[in-house]
Amino acid sequence: MSTLKYQSQAVAKPYFVFALILFVGQILFGLIMGLQYVVGDFLAGAIPFNVARMVHTNLLIVWLLFGFMGSAYYLVPDEAETELYSPKLAIILFWIFAAAGVATILGYLLVPYSTLAEFTLNELWPTMGREFLEQPTITKLGIVIVCLGFLFNLGMTILKGRKTAINMVLMTGLIGLAVFFLFAFYNPVNLALDKLFWWFVVHLWVEGVWELIMGAILAYVLIKITGVDREVIEKWLYVIIAMALISGILGTGHHFYWLATPEYWQWVGSIFSAIEPLPFFAMVLYAFNMINRRRREHPNKAATLWALGTAVMAFLGAGVWGFLHTLSPVNYYTHGSQITAAHGHMAFYGAYAMIVMTIISFAMPKLRGIGEANCNRAQVREMWGFWLMTVAMVFITLFLTGAGVLQVWLQRIPESGEALSFMATQDKLTIFYWLREAAGVVFMFGLIAYISSFWVKEKTA
């Protein structure tokens, strides 16, 4: 491990490895669901769609959390120029989180959800059964405890070390993540209030504090691979996250259009969320700009590709596809359609899956004691993974968008009486769903290529 500046950065490795394992699981269940979309009774007895969906989305969130934690353990000591406060705590928390995660997923798969609710005493404090927040209450508590320990460990590290803008922004984002998660514990009987505050977790995560995390990780990697002056990069970072929060906080209003809420949200939500693409666009300019102004040729070409890729794909998925349906007169027709799914996929992949793979790409060669970068062959394989996954995701998004437009046309726009029913509409969308599934298989090949790159070695000729 001689290639690490601070030995304690090594605790990031199990986090990254486990994140990628969960990622594979996420995609497997995505493929099962994609097939159930067209062959409705496929595995319907063993893995009903709702179970597969929980597994797919919860694995996504959990692997991203592992990825964020790994990123923080890797970059905070480096930025603070000191060893991590307690590497031991980081490893203990890793095992607690991994065990809780695996147990929860097995719970979803092995017993009916209502039985899981009963076993885990959901009665005492019901929080289960809401989209993305399906975890048993006790798992949610576990997540809070892990987050507290994690934040404590990082906080103590930063306190004793250098306080860079990147570290402060990352910390703010991570604290925000933990604080907004607390709304997951609020589940009033009144559905309208339940939904209102549910968005405090979901929206204020992905269009708020997670953007700070993404910005900080991107800034760190850009400094490392370009050698551009820290002052310049940190200035950009502040501009980007300022735009993100100024637009994104009131942008929450784009979820309050159809929710027993006053009409002013139609305006507030539309106007502020229409500005939300800006920070993502700024990230594209910034990433390309910094790489053009680079002062060194970093040997890790794959990490550079990921850094540019995440900026572009986040802009497309969150910025362009988000804007597509964010104005209230449009959202009236597209709300909860396949267009939502199209956007959700590209945004999550482009912004958060890819930023985690960016830092994994950058950090793994050092964590594994290889050096600044993997050998050329391994990088080429990794870049195959990048392109296959990314292009497949573009096609998944396009096919779902096609399905969504047709769905809106057939089911939403006509008057009652003339509109097709939901199920009749779905039958008309079959071709798009088959194509989406095919693109999903390509995505899986990309992921396999990516993972296999960790074993590729230079030819000994």
Added chain:
Amino acid sequence: MSERFTKGMARNIYYGGSVFFFMIFLALTFHTTKEMPSRDNRQNITESVERGKHLWEVNNCIGCHSLIGEGAYFAPELGNVFNRRGGEAGFKMFFKGWMNAQPLNIPGRRQMPNFHLNDQEIDDLAEFLKWTSEMEVNNWPPNIEG
């Protein structure tokens, strides 16, 4: 970016802007919660509706269906199913028949599981869906198909 625009200025915009807009967000949210009682139909939340919401959650219905547009997109919107399937006159009959007929086992068709609910529980769920359909949500969905 120009040299006159410094990192310190960017940082101040970030702190000032986010605190300012967060305050506005909190104020609007507070105002919204004061306005909601006249729209969200809370006066009609009975014990049965409450039990119904709980059943909705512990059976993870949201994992296939959407409810007022949020949830999954695999199965029909249920925020207005009460009106779509018979309303006051016929919904409860339809609904009981529907829940007990699952799984339909039509080859190739998307399948809804049977949740083994008793009559009381089915009635509670129906009450929850009826209550939901009476929420005032700015005329969404555009038509009865949801």
